[in-house]
Amino acid sequence: MTRMKEIPNFQADHHLLRILNASSNKRLHYVAVEGLVQAIGEPISSQFVPRRHGVIQKITKCAHPKSCCEFDLSSTFQEIPNFQADHHLLRILNASSNKRLHYVAVEGLVQAIGEPISSQFVPRRHGVIQKITVHEHWKYWNSALKTWVSKKVNKQQTTNTVPFSLVQPGAYISEVSVRVDSPLEASGDYLEQVHKRLRQAKEGLMDAVVGELSGEKPVALEEREELLHVGSALTAFGELVLEQDKIMRLQPPKDGRSYVLIPGDYKSFIQRRENSANMWKGLTALFGITGFALVAGFIHGAANQDKKN
Incomplete structure (x- = not known):
């Protein structure tokens, strides 16, 4: 060659x-x-x-x-066009072919279309997506280990939503907004926990006797509430379409790419990803150096032992 x-x-x-x-x-x-x-x-x-x-x-x-597109989002997210929910985005969408942008990131503040959802447990807390989860904590007797083992059972989950849109931060009158369709189809850790409580089960003498005989007894009831707050910053990745020349809608992409909702603005999202990548690079380098030092020490010790023999 x-x-x-x-x-x-x-x-x-x-x-x-x-x-x-x-x-x-x-x-x-x-x-x-x-x-x-x-x-x-x-x-x-x-x-x-x-x-x-x-x-x-x-x-x-x-x-x-799904797996392919998740990789695409994590590895090339900086190449995805990002916009704020404003007039500039509306003009671009009007000028695009078929009034459609196939995959973009849109950031803005969450605004309910109509009446928002009130928190069930926290006063003056309102959102557009609410998830309430209830678990029962039970103890079961493990005859092999001769001990009681805790388990979560009978999970019950309720999810409530109202239509919502993204508006430009700082806009007093939201003339332009992006409606977010089918948010429950999106992935992403965008809900904030606003309430968590563990209610201990009241156990009388008879309950204790029955529990000992049956090998199972209730311990506590755990309840948790999560909300996507009104007014919180959100970045949404998906397909953007324009209807009637003025209504912008973000929806799950038809080409199979990931539909994702991320808490915070786009710049913060990029910074978190870069910090995470740098941390893993640092850990990889540290473990590599440590592993090399251990192997070198082992070889050096073995060589010294051979010389003594």
């Missing part, structure tokens, strides 16, 4: 043209040519990202869309 340093390299300029004209058969059999890519005619427009053009396009469909 020819070594790379031996391959002639040129820029795409007049100097290369003169060399090619002077060569036999107007041909150079193996060279390296560098330059900027330019389409001959109309370039290819990206199917998913506005104002992105190329000369080669490759679209991959995943056999398992």
Whole structure:
């Protein structure tokens, strides 16, 4: 195989043209040519990202869309166009083909369309998504270990939602908003826990006797409430469509990519991901150095032992 340093390299300029004209058969059999890519005619427009053009396009469909798209979101999130729910986004959507942006991030403040949901346990707390979870804590006698084992059983979960939209932070009159459709289909840890209580079971003498004989007894009842608050910052990843030239709707993408709701704004989300990536890089380097030191110490100790023998 020819070594790379031996391959002639040129820029795409007049100097290369003169060399090619002077060569036999107007041909150079193996060279390296560098330059900027330019389409001959109309370039290819990206199917998913506005104002992105190329000369080669490759679209991959995943056999398992969810896992593939989660990887796409975590590894290339900085390439996803991000907008605020404002007039600028409305103008872009109006100018786009089919009044549609296939995959974008939209950030804004949560605003209920109509009456919000009131917290069941915390006064003056309102939201647009409410999840109430109830668990029973029981103890079961483990005859093999000769001890009582705790378990959570009979999980009951209730989820309530009202329609909501994202509005621009600082906007006193929300003339422009982005309605978020089917939020329960989205992934993401966007609910905040506002209430958690553990109610201890009251056990009388008869209950204690029955529990000892049956090998099971109630311990406590745990209740938890989570809310997506009105006024909280939220970033949503999905497909954006325009209806009637003024109503913007964010919905689950039709191409199988992840529909995600993230608490906070887009900039904070990027910073958290970068901090997490840097932390894992640091831990990987630390464990690598530690592992190398242990192996080196082991080899050194073994060598010294051989010398003594």
